[in-house]
Amino acid sequence: MLEGFNIMINGNTVTVQGPIGEYMYSIDNSVQQSGNEFENVPEGSHTLTIYDNCGNIRIITFSVTLGTTENVFKSLKSYPNPAQNIFTISNNTIIDKVEVYNLTGQLVKSETINTETAVLKIADLQNGIYMMKVNSGNAEKTIKMVKQ
Template sequence: MVDGDDPSTDTPVKQGSVPNGTTTLTVSGLSSKTKYDFYLQSNCGDGNIGGWSAVVNFTTKVGPCGVPTAIATDNVTENSATFSWTNPAEQTTGYVWKVVANGGDPSTNTPVAEGYLQSGTNSVKVTGLLSNISYDFYIKSDCGNANVSDWSSVLDFITEKGLGVNDIAFQSLSLYPNPVKSNLTISAKSNVEQLELFSLLGQKVKTLSPNSTQTQLDLSGLSSGTYLLKVTINDSSKTFRIIKE
C-alpha cells in the first residue's frame, strides 16, 4: 500500500496470495526511495478471512543512477569547446558538468566552468576558456532525490593556440623578467587593455586594466609556482605562462 493508505478501502500498489506455510515474500516492481505499508491477512477457506495484520512500514532503497557514456568533443576553438555524450537508460532529471584544469578532481577542485542541463540534453558548448591550455571535462547524471551517478570518465582536450591575424598585436609584446620574483613588466607597441592572472586551477588571482603600452604587475604577494597571464590587446587575447619564484 502507499504509505498511510487503508488496506480495506484503498487500491493496493501490489497484492497477491501465497500457499499455506509460506513465511517469506518478495515484492518486486516498486518505485525506488518510496515509503510503503505492508499488510497480511489469513485465508482459512470457505470465505473465512482473518483481519489485517499490524502495518509494517518500509522505504525502498535508492535505485542506480546511470553514468553518461561515449563522451566526445568537437569544434574546439581558442576559447570554447562543444561536448556530446550518450544518455544513460535510467530516468534522469538532468546532468551536472564541469571543466577543470588538466589533472584536476571534479569532486574537490574548483572548476574552470560548470553547469546544469535538463534531462534529455546530450551536448553543451563551454565558453570563456583560455587559449592553448589543457583541460578535463566531466559529466554525471542527476536522478533526483539526491541520487546522482558517479562522474563520467575524463575527456581531456586542449584549446586552440589562436594563430592568425590576432597574433599581429602580440608580435612586439614583452613579458620580463620571467621567472619573476616581484614586478612583471609588460611592454607592447599597442595599448595593453587588460591583464588577468590565473592559477593553474583556473582561479583568477589578479586583474589590471592599464590601457598603456607599458605597465607592471606586482606578483610579490603570490606563492611560488606557475601562473597563466591572459593579455588583451586590440580586443584580442592570448595566454602566457608565468613562473613566480
C-alpha cells in the same frame, strides 16, 4: 556546481583549465570528449559545456578571433621570468587588461592597464606557475610566468 574553470585561446586551439577531477567537455553540442584541448575551433562565438560524473553541468561562452592576434602581439615582451616582486609586459599596441590565473584556472589577479607597458606587482602571489591572459582590443594572448 562546477567552479574554477578558465578557457585559454591560442589561435584556433582552445584549452580548458580547471580543478582536478574527471570531466567531459563539448563545444557547441559536439560529441563529448575527456581531453581538455580542442584544435581547429573556427572563428566566432562558441559554447563550451563541462560535465562531471555527478550530473553537474557548467556552460561557458567564448569567442575565437583568428588572424589578428599574431600582428597585435608581434612585439610582446615579458620579463623577468622567473619573477619575484614585479613582472613587466610590454607591447607595441595598448594592453587593455591583464588577468593572472593559477594552474587550477582560478583568477588570482586582474588589472586594467590601458597603456603599452604593464608593470604588475606580484609579491602577494604564492610561488608557482601562472598563466597571464593579455588583452589588447579584440585580441588575446596567454603567456606563462614563474613566480619565485
